[in-house]
Amino acid sequence: MSSHQLKVAIVGSTGYGGVELIRFLQHHPHVTITSVISASSSGKPISEQFPHLNGMLDMVLDGVDPQETASKADLVFLATPSGVSSELVPRYLEAGLKVIDLSGDYRLKDTDVYEKWYKHQPAPADVLAEAVYGLCELKNNDVRDVRLISNPGCYSTASLLGLLPAVEAGWVNTDTIIIDAKSGVSGAGRGTSLTAHYAEMNENFKAYKVNKHQHIPEIEQVLGEVAGKPVQVTFTTHLVPMTRGIMSTMYMKTNGGHSEQEWIDLYRNYYKERPFVRVRSANQWPATKEVAGSNYCDIGFALDERTGRMTVISVIDNLVKGAAGQAIQNLNLMMGWDETLGLNMVPVYP
Template sequence: MIKAGIIGSTGYAGQELVRLLLQHKEVEIVWYGSRSYVDEKFSKVFGNTFKIVEDICKGDDLDQLCKEADVIFTATPQGYLAGVINENILANCKVIDLSADFRLKDVNVYEKWYGIEHKAPELIEGAVYGLCEINREDIKKATLLANPGCYTTCSIMSMYPLVKEHMVDVDTIIVDAKSGTSGAGRGAKVPNLFCEVNESIKPYAVASHRHTPEIEEQLGYAYGGDICINFTPHLVPMNRGILATCYAKLTGDYSYEDIKAVYEKYYKDEFFVRLLDKGVMPETRWVEGSNFIDINFVVDERTGRVIVAGALDNMVKGAAGQAVQNMNIMFGLDETEGLKLVPVFP
């Protein structure tokens, strides 16, 4: 059995990790870490685990935890892991970080967009970006893994085949994305209160969202050069889900069949990527509670553009589910173990 510890287990992504790992036949959770609820029963914080989890929440002592666990998940704010990680921890166990601390390879870009000093820049180069379907071979060898963000997973996966094959003009990429409120975390914030969010939709962090450089960096690797995009996120009144609608100018006179063939080239054997039938566009309701990402596109012959849409559950494929998928790859397990979840509806 793989022994797993979770730091930040009482946040939304942390509790989703608990839900998924409890169903994983190869994993035992040995540490429910939470600064806010030390010495309290986890099931008192999340009543859905009553009579399922009897464990008491512990603190965030990674130096002790690395002696007890084979893998540590850190579902923590930006800057936390970089401030406490050390070579001793990495020598004793694998670490999967759900924050942005090790996603960006340029420390200056990280510090500019996140507004904090990076405390462990020497470890950035060795960290692996955990986009499973694209970086699988590197993930197999990873010790420190940077789990991608929800907006980024949806946006990158949606555009990757076309960027990789140079079928779009990368200077024209626009990503218009929507997220449910759980993406903002569990902390109390006035803009996320029910009365502030319900019956409304709003753009936020326009031209300044922190996931922008992450999308640009990863698509830049696919393209083989620098990429600059427009990315605009919106908050919508639903609990879960990401919908990213991406626009780009095509570099040739490509038909639907041409583009479909490229998506099948990269994704036809990927269990968690569902390429929808022609004319059927992704909806967040059909991926809720699952590790699937649904993708489809339309060729706009009038403008010479392609419109690609992707949908995923921000708590699962956009966070905890992808983290478990990464763990499966890192430990040589069946990639789908613990993740064959039928989406919940309604």
């Protein structure tokens, strides 16, 4: 393991994902933040945007200038909206930086699928081909020594971690997968909109992007690779009046008549080397507050022998395991470090 201090920059530092990267990287033994970047607020102290950083990170925000960033940093995190990273990533790579992209621009390998779901021009084909999808717990997913990692989506992370072992083992009829997912409002970003307006969200619970969410093709792409055949899922997203957290509740017809305990054992074996997935015992179902502020994904099960359906419940913090935490986990794997470095935070409870 190298003790070399890696210098990193964060583009999109004034968003929730960016400031969450700052929170964790401040505790990372091998990382120094050398540049925080914002296209909209350059020249201002970051503590003006986030007063809670006063005395913790007294830096002035830089503008978007890949050559300048390359003079200060070895690697850049892009916590930018989709449609922005597709243009910025090639510029940062050309400047000699490694890149971990938290947007959706490099997750989908089919450019036509990307255009259909994201409604943006796709990233350049040669750069897209180089991007490695960084779902850390996906078997045989080697991000060591690569230049460009595409960090998975928040809903995708919660849902895929709850499905991968069963799909790989052939224990589920992949034509029957239904994902019912709920997210806290921070998933909508820091910008003001009716979606995140207090009076619209408080004491309210609403579905959105029904059958149209951009994480659908991402989930199907990964499940298809694992299953060795095309997989389609029914996926419905909901906003709930809380700040952080995602719960994906997944329903599926089972194959092979395995008991609930056998499912628990299957998942524990699949994730036995992965420190951030915690598989619950029988009759214990996870709650979002039990992973808040942490990089954990907690998974629980309920087998209905009457209908032959399994219910899998998977929870994460959308800003951590669903974004910044997983990006740092990917950084650790990329650099050949212990994947838990800087991430061993106990969830914030209550």
